[in-house]
Amino acid sequence: MRLQNLLSLTGAEMMSDPAVTLVDAIVLDVQKVRRGDLFIAFDAADIPKAVANGAYAVLYEEACTVTDPEIAWLKVESVEYTLLRLLRFRMLEKSLHVYSCDDVTLAVASQMLKDPRCYVWQGTLRTHFYDLWDLREGSWVFVPERKRCEDLFVQVLPLPKTGNVPVDIAEQTLFETSFVLDDVYYERMQLSPFFLPYLGHLYQFAKSQGLTFIVGGMQGSTHFVPVFVGDDLRVKTFGQGGKVLIFEPDLSLLLREVDFIRSEAKWAKIIYLMPKGSAMAPDDHDTFLLYETQEDIMQLLKTVPFHFALIGGQDKRLLETMHIKTETPTLF
Template sequence: MRLENILALTKGTLLSDPSISIFESVVFEPSKVKRGSLFVAYNPEEIPEALQNGAYGVMFDKPTQMGDREVAWIKVAELDNALKKLLRFYLLEKELQVYACDPITLHLSQMVSTPSNFCNVEGSMRDVWEKLWPLEKKSIVLFSPALTDPELFISHSQLIRAQESTITIIEQTLFETSFIHNDTFYERQMLSPFFIPYLEHLLFFYTFLRIPFQIKGFSKIGHFIPVFTNSRLECKEFGTSERVVIFEPYLELIDEQIDFLDAQASWAKIIYLLPDSMRSALTIGVENILFYRYPEEIISLLQTKDFHFALVAGVDKGILRPTRSSMKQLELDF
């Protein structure tokens, strides 16, 4: 990677007069720096170690004490934005096939084994860089515009969606599904039937693009997360109580999940705890909705209400404190 290209793309300022003009790699951890690396200094305190390990350049956006003038000290306005511009430019030659999808489909793809020429990407710009930079030419990339800036890519297409059902549900509860796909039986997957339509589209996408895949399991999707509790809101092992608090951090899914619970658990006492910001956006006619302004209010609301299922939007399951006996099981389940 040439120094002059980095400066042109990032609009960075070179604050030294180095003799070097090319970097061998871009590195984020000082322990991984090798002679010739450009070190991206999210933490300025790590710069001395990076220099000791042979960094030829340092890119930074925070006040930094510069040392060796033979090192290329590159000051940029904001590191994430600078990296996005660099990555966007250097991905051009890779001719990637990029597809956009919703967050659930993206997270489901992380539960499926695929070849190295397929990549699902989300996270910080550093995470995105480390996933995309090593990709081979013409690899396939799946991302969600809700989680990753779409401007990172020159162009992208929408996920190719299934036109007919290829998954047959054999048995289901609210939080587990046994199903058949392509003559393979997947028994008691930790996957709510709520996710099956999303999985349908994902597997069709793989099939259509001839991407080999193997389902690993669905234990950590990060959506519609059930936590079984007792009357004191102590976390219990999966399936061992009749009170379940369901957490959904992604607010855009709440209306769909309300409809799902209403259809699949019409017999149950269900309450919905939603942030006050959603008050004006909800469909009129939904009953048993409680609004909270601060996450601290959620525990009090759950303690004062009788329910079988409580759908809690916009917070993490960490607001409930697991008992010692259930902590290990909860880590395995979620």
């Protein structure tokens, strides 16, 4: 990229009189900076290493000393906003199809939309910068409803309500389903019935657009994640153990999941662990339990009887920090 074009795109103030006129790659990780690159400095402490690695330009917002006047020092008001402007210019060139989805549909899309033309964005600009920058021409991009993506993409459309393909359930538990979808039988999928309406909607859309969709489980999802445990809370294999911990980091999904569990497991003792100060308005104070710390969660799980425990505001990594062990299966 020509340095003059970079100045026009970013609105940056040139703080040196550089000898260079071109930069190669745009790099956010100082460890990956090579000779000729433009380094985007989120942390001014990384700038000396970027210069030592051969950066031809440094873009920054915090005050810093120009140590090498031969390279371009580009001062901006906001590095984050500048990154957005660079990406928006890049997106203009790509004729993208961008659709916003609710978080559950997005989770299904990340697992089952296997078309190389499709990209599911669930992170931040910074963590997904390279993926977005390298999107192929005419890609289909799926983004969260809650993101302000209009500042990045030319047009963001809601995922159209094309109608759900009927999902005929043959057999189900709370976390496993056998069903027929579009005349194909899927037996004992590790897929909760909770996801099926979202799956049917997305499948119909993918089919209408000729996109590759492969029905599978939700092993890589962070939503409504079941972990089977014994009475001692040791983790067991799927389907084993008398108790299930269900993790949901997104508090906005909790009420839907509470309703689902209550309707599908009327026989069970269910508890709901919610962080103090959450916006939940429980109607059953005996089963909605509040926690402040991870130690509170462990204490509640040890002392309150349950078959299912829905833990809001946490993901499966909690097990590692709580040092809950996985039980090793044996032959005897």
